Amino acid sequence: MTDFHIRYGAEVADARRDGRPVVALESTIVSHGLPRPDNLRVAREIEQAVRAAGAVPATIGMVGGELVVGLDDDQLTRLASTDGVAKLSVRDLAIASATGADGATTVAATSAVAAAAGIGVFATGGLGGVHREASQTFDESADLTTLARTPITVVCAGVKSILDVGATLERLETLGVAVLGYRTHRFPGFFITDSGFGLDWSVDSPEQAAAVLTAQAAHGAHLGGVIVANPLPIDEQLDPALHDRTLAEGLARMEREGVTGKAVTPFLLSHFHSATEGASLAVNVRIILRNATLAAQIAVALAARPSLAG
Structure with a gap:
């Protein structure tokens, strides 16, 4: 993929021309991850969090078959409000692209496009x-194998706790991520601060990550x-017992309902939203806003290092 x-x-x-720090953002959260009309409002808040921390947001998506790095507000609105994205x-x-579709990029696709565009965070x-049950279904997200071959730094709250966290960490180790x-x-376990699994390495500041x-x-x-992996503070997580x-x-x-494949994650997230009476949605929003801020801080710290600037 080229420019x-x-x-x-x-x-x-403008940011690319001037060598300013840029943070990539996915669009799946806009079209599939959050309910309307919250999705568009939150998408704008995420971009503003990046700007407030000194970087330029680049929400990635496809509009009419064209990959766009840095959706404008009209394009964001289109992906947030149109059925069939x-x-x-x-x-x-x-x-x-060949069929002229509107599309929202997942973590895997966003990572690949961001790297092709020279965006590192x-x-x-x-x-x-x-x-879960991957030993029978072989169901594993493309996020993992994409990260194994893509030079991108992803700030996240771990993996969603609806998955097999231990097996995911094992796969990341095997893949060299x-x-x-x-x-x-x-x-971290997304909705909860601690998934129950330890990590070998930790950084204490954006500068150390850089x-x-x-x-x-x-x-x-x-x-x-x-x-x-950026966990929520304990007092901001979803109540572990409720989780x-x-x-x-x-x-x-x-x-019972036979939900499988790519339908699993949206099904379970929707269940969390309804069963927790919106509490999980509030946690989800806190997660992405905190991660956007940290990613911007890391991008700023990276831009200050001549070996990676520009």
Whole structure:
């Protein structure tokens, strides 16, 4: 993929020309991850969080078959309010482009497009991962294999707790994807602060994260992605007892209704929203806003390092 295939929004084009820090943002959260009309409001708040921390937001999506890095407000509104927007992983990009589709990019697709556009930092809510019962279904998110081959730093709140967290961490290790806890040695579980799994490495500041990324680029031996796992503070997480009960109920309902494949995550997230009477949605919004701020801070710190600037 080259610049010829990508259209840049005006703000992002200016930032690229001037060498200012840019943070990639996904559009799946806009079209599939949050209910209307909250989705558009939150998308704007995410972009503003990036700007407030000193970087330029680049929300990535497809409009009429054209990949856009830095959707403008009209394009954001279109993806947020139109029915039938496709959910695009990496494998879908060329097909959707050739057919003139509107599409929202997943973590995997956003990572790939951001890297092709020369953007090194990406903020999202939670990664995809290995699904429960994957030993029978072989259901694993393309996020993992994409990060194994894509030079991108992803700031997230771990993987969604509806997944098999332990198996996901094992796969990330096998694939050579580095995982850094942000001010923690515990891997976050999206809605909850601690998934129950530990981490070997931690950084304590955006500048320290930037130093790690600079060293990675200098060594040239690790060409894949880096995850910066940013947990919610304990007092901002979803109540763990409510979380566990809701997850058990959602998994049982999913099995009864035969939900499989790419429908699993939106089904369970919708169940969380209804069963917690909106509490999980509020947590989800806090997660992405915090991650957007941290990603921008890391991008600013990286831009201050001459070896990675520009």
